[in-house]
Amino acid sequence: MLVLSSPSGAGKTTISRHLLEQDKNLSLSISVTTRPKRPGESNGEDYLFVDREEFNLMINRGELLEYAKVFDHYYGTPEKPVLDSLSSGHDVLFDIDWQGTQQLAQKAREDLVSVFVLPPSMQELERRLISRKQDSSETVEFRMSKAADELSHWAEYDYVFVNNSIEESVTHVQSILNAERLRRRRQLDLTEFVKALREGQ
């Protein structure tokens, strides 16, 4: 379970898309949200778009691994697709914020690897928010004022880097993913292999 967090606009969604293209063993966890669909987004691919009532039902039925309120809207992670991916041997990528990460860390602990992506500068962050043309200038201003708060949580993550270029950042996350897959505690099947080696087989 790999979490990628950052202030809005720092590039985590672009990094995620590149990673999912090049690493076929990685599946994206599609979050559910009550926020309105932006132009170009599609339901079930970018998010599951639901209304407040449906979101509450999901909470009450215990279907969410984590959920949080961000910018007046609710965001959550449906549990079933994650468990299905994990049990089919896939690693799961989560594009969530620090609130979701804290909740996920409580449930997953050893299984969770968390990465925080820093913007190179606040000017660059604002430039990216404006250039993606998804938000009103009012929303951009609001996101910028929230970014400072989001940044304050960087030290709760296992890994951190500055997103100077998408290519470099994708390589960073792929290295983290490759390395974490080689962790001894994730390769308990090697116990049998080493036992056979030692018995001279």
Added chain:
Amino acid sequence: MLVLSSPSGAGKTTISRHLLEQDKNLSLSISVTTRPKRPGESNGEDYLFVDREEFNLMINRGELLEYAKVFDHYYGTPEKPVLDSLSSGHDVLFDIDWQGTQQLAQKAREDLVSVFVLPPSMQELERRLISRKQDSSETVEFRMSKAADELSHWAEYDYVFVNNSIEESVTHVQSILNAERLRRRRQLDLTEFVKALREGQ
């Protein structure tokens, strides 16, 4: 501080050589040993070759980070070159066995990253020991009988993989190295960077 351990012949020396060629931020810790120089080895490059008396002096003067007896000979890690490399901003690669790793882990803890390389099979291990023509058949036999004991320590390491090909293995260790450099606790200089970001600079 990156430790690479394996039974003799599993390929750690070849992997190390490739790593040092491609990663200019990595320095090799040259071990000191009392074992005789093999054909093709050079003093100060493969090992520092000393006699038993000189080795004892180094122990008594507290010049060794770790030392251990392996196959009737002594092996140790001189401390000064390691500290010099680290303080010049280099990462240091250690080609040492489980005994050295345990001692180093006691001294370095958080700073140490340890990797165990497994041979694909015992037949392959024997083939490699024979083909490198460095040891008498008696020594090969002795090394094979020791390999099973060395393998028993694989679970004390942070990372582990099977050396199926040199190329794949070098990529594995480079990923581990890249990822560990991105660990938040190794990037305390980012504290100032994030502080400046949050203050809008």
